Amino acid sequence: xxxxxxxxxxxxxxxxxxxxxxxxxxxxxxxxxxxxxxxxxxxxxxxxxxxxxxxxxxxxxxxxxxxxxxxxxxxxxxxxxxxxxxxxxxxxxxxxxxxxxxxxxxxxxxxxxxxxxxxxxxxxxxxxxxxxxxxxxxxxxxxxxxxxxxxxxxxxxxxxxxxxxxxxxxxxxxxxxxxxxxxxxxxxxxxxxxxxxxxxxxxxxxxxxxxxxxxxxxxxxxxxxxxxxxxxxxxxxxxxxxxxxxxxxxxxxxxxxxxxxxxxxxxxxxxxxxxxxxxxxxxxxxxxxxxxxxxxxxxxxxxxxxxxxxxxxxxxxxxxxxxxxxxxxxxxxxx
Amino acid sequence: xxxxxxxxxxxxxxxxxxxxxxxxxxxxxxxxxxxxxxxxxxxxxxxxxxxxxxxxxxxxxxxxxxxxxxxxxxxxxxxxxxxxxxxxxxxxxxxxxxxxxxxxxxxxxxxxxxxxxxxxxxxxxxxxxxxxxxxxxxxxxxxxxxxxxxxxxxxxxxxxxxxxxxxxxxxxxxxxxxxxxxxxxxxxxxxxxxxxxxxxxxxxxxxxxxxxxxxxxxxxxxxxxxxxxxxxxxxxxxxxxxxxxxxxxxxxxxxxxxxxxxxxxxxxxxxxxxxxxxxxxxxxxxxxxxxxxxxxxxxxxx
Numbered sequence: 001x002x003x004x005x006x007x008x009x010x011x012x013x014x015x016x017x018x019x020x021x022x023x024x025x026x027x028x029x030x031x032x033x034x035x036x037x038x039x040x041x042x043x044x045x046x047x048x049x050x051x052x053x054x055x056x057x058x059x060x061x062x063x064x065x066x067x068x069x070x071x072x073x074x075x076x077x078x079x080x081x082x083x084x085x086x087x088x089x090x091x092x093x094x095x096x097x098x099x100x101x102x103x104x105x106x107x108x109x110x111x112x113x114x115x116x117x118x119x120x121x122x123x124x125x126x127x128x129x130x131x132x133x134x135x136x137x138x139x140x141x142x143x144x145x146x147x148x149x150x151x152x153x154x155x156x157x158x159x160x161x162x163x164x165x166x167x168x169x170x171x172x173x174x175x176x177x178x179x180x181x182x183x184x185x186x187x188x189x190x191x192x193x194x195x196x197x198x199x200x201x202x203x204x205x206x207x208x209x210x211x212x213x214x215x216x217x218x219x220x221x222x223x224x225x226x227x228x229x230x231x232x233x234x235x236x237x238x239x240x241x242x243x244x245x246x247x248x249x250x251x252x253x254x255x256x257x258x259x260x261x262x263x264x265x266x267x268x269x270x271x272x273x274x275x276x277x278x279x280x281x282x283x284x285x286x287x288x289x290x291x292x293x294x295x296x297x298x299x300x301x302x303x304x305x306x307x308x309x310x311x312x313x314x315x316x317x318x319x320x321x322x323x324x325x326x327x328x329x330x331x332x333x334x335x
Numbered sequence: 336x337x338x339x340x341x342x343x344x345x346x347x348x349x350x351x352x353x354x355x356x357x358x359x360x361x362x363x364x365x366x367x368x369x370x371x372x373x374x375x376x377x378x379x380x381x382x383x384x385x386x387x388x389x390x391x392x393x394x395x396x397x398x399x400x401x402x403x404x405x406x407x408x409x410x411x412x413x414x415x416x417x418x419x420x421x422x423x424x425x426x427x428x429x430x431x432x433x434x435x436x437x438x439x440x441x442x443x444x445x446x447x448x449x450x451x452x453x454x455x456x457x458x459x460x461x462x463x464x465x466x467x468x469x470x471x472x473x474x475x476x477x478x479x480x481x482x483x484x485x486x487x488x489x490x491x492x493x494x495x496x497x498x499x500x501x502x503x504x505x506x507x508x509x510x511x512x513x514x515x516x517x518x519x520x521x522x523x524x525x526x527x528x529x530x531x532x533x534x535x536x537x538x539x540x541x542x543x544x545x546x547x548x549x550x551x552x553x554x555x556x557x558x559x560x561x562x563x564x565x566x567x568x569x570x571x572x573x574x575x576x577x578x579x580x581x582x583x584x585x586x587x588x589x590x591x592x593x594x595x596x597x598x599x600x601x602x603x604x605x606x607x608x609x610x611x612x613x614x615x616x617x618x619x620x621x622x623x624x625x626x627x628x629x630x631x632x633x634x635x636x637x
């Protein structure tokens with residue numbers, strides 16, 4: 001315990017005193033979120049999004065004209081409640097149910113919804129029952145902030161653990177520690193805990209800082225969000241440990257870490273929704289830890305998801321962590 | 336210690352049949368070694384002789400291909416790591432920590448540690464105790480690394496080329512320090528390039544070349560065994576052309592000619608007969624450097 005605390009304390013000091021790295025960890029996400037708040041403060045969707053329940057191909061030609069309108073993205077949905085929720089929060093401009101008892105939903109305060117309604121009506125698509133919903137618009141910044149914070153966490157965890165341990169190995173510090181009674185388990189646990197505490201503190205601080213200026217949409221509980229963040233950080237740190245278990249070249253480690261982080265940045269729905277994208281991409285995304293963090297956080301913040309709703313994400317993150325840690329500690333080498 | 340007790344005790348450190356190969360190179364080739372408690376043992380050899388590989392195997396850092404390293408009769412393990420102090424040839428430390436914090440970190444890694452104040456005094460760390468470890472001079476850094484090697488009050492101390500890169504004054508200070516540590520009864524294993532260092536500090540030495548020991552014993556005994564004679568040195572210019580067919584072995588080195596002899600009186604007489612001026616003659620006895628060159632055919636730092 002004494003050894004664990006000593007190594008953890010030393011790593012904390014190293015991180016906190018490395019001003020450039022600390023500054024980067026805090027300023028980068030802060031600036032990114034603020035930039036998004038400014039850049040995307042206006043209307044941000046160039047495309048109309050319409051959720052569709054049922055198969056519009058089975059409609060008569062006269063009725064299905066609406067579904068071939070250009071510049072509208074039609075997104076098939078299956079869960080009515082979730083889809084209505086998206087209309088409430090402007091994530092869908094309209095939801096159309098083409099099954100029995102045809103209905104459509106629009107948000108009474110959405111200009112896009114109004115226009116789409118006119119298009120639908122203009123095609124004389126009678127027989128659809130109008131349902132109006134209310135809700136505050138989810139700004140892009142509300143939508144993107146879980147992604148930005150999670151992405152920052154990803155970089156900090158993967159590079160802050162993976163890269164640093166490889167550097168320790170390369171410059172012989174690990175070898176020096178090997179000559180002491182410190183065990184690999186104590187060492188790895190200390191590195192992990194140090195990073196976990198620091199990244200949680202930074203993430204909370206950045207969230208609070210941004211929230212002060214922007215007031216994010218937060219419909220769920222902070223406790224759930226914190227638990228998800230905690231498990232997500234553990235998972236990403238474990239992944240970093242796995243990468244660093246044996247490598248002794250910083251260049252190679254950097255390359256591998258980039259190879260892991262870039263696909264996650266693009267495919268985990270940090271910047272744009274994966275809804276309506278290639279199913280293969282969506283399948284791949286399910287194997288990326290960041291997807292589960294971002295989806296879970298977004299569900300909590302913008303949809304008010306409760307713990308049970310995000311349980312699948314928590315389970316996947318825990319399983320991934322266990323696999324990464326088990327393999328990482330099995331193949332770990334001091335030299 | 337009673338002589339009988341010492342006699343029946345097993346050596347504190349032992350290497351049995353150690354072999355370590357790297358692709359295309361046998362770094363350590365069937366080496367056996369036993370080091371008695373309280374001895375300062377010096378491992379000498381040119382670069383690439385296998386010194387570092389051998390002592391890192393004895394430290395449990397590297398795994399041998401075959402053979403075993405023992406500490407107090409048991410395979411090097413937890414007890415060894417608690418009781419051994421190790422200074423590697425090159426060690427990086429955790430960045431952004433001061434000397435004090437670095438020593439504190441290593442103190443916490445051991446169940447039993449020397450007092451911070453004792454370490455500070457012993458190694459004169461006072462003047463740079465709160466300096467970032469990256470801003471130390473070579474000598475200061477060496478003292479810090481030595482403090483880390485001593486932090487657990489070790490029974491055995493391993494030093495891998497501890498004075499390489501130090502200026503003569505810092506090296507001399509370091510020798511004094513080793514003398515003090517030795518006087519406390521600790522066992523020391525050190526590798527070095529410097530013959531004078533080995534001669535000054537070591538009770539016993541082994542000369543290593545191409546992964547094997549080529550000579551072992553006390554420095555005095557090795558010199559006595561290999562050389563019975565003394566060396567006369569002349570500036571080349573003083574003797575040129577006058578020594579053709581001289582009845583003694585001659586070596587040219589560094590602008591000087593060296594003559595080996597068992598009978599100084601007779602040699603000097605012969606030189607005078609040939610008209611060689613003795614005004615700039617020097618006489619010296621053999622040193623470990625000569626021994627090394629005689630045994631390996633290599634210059635030490637070559």
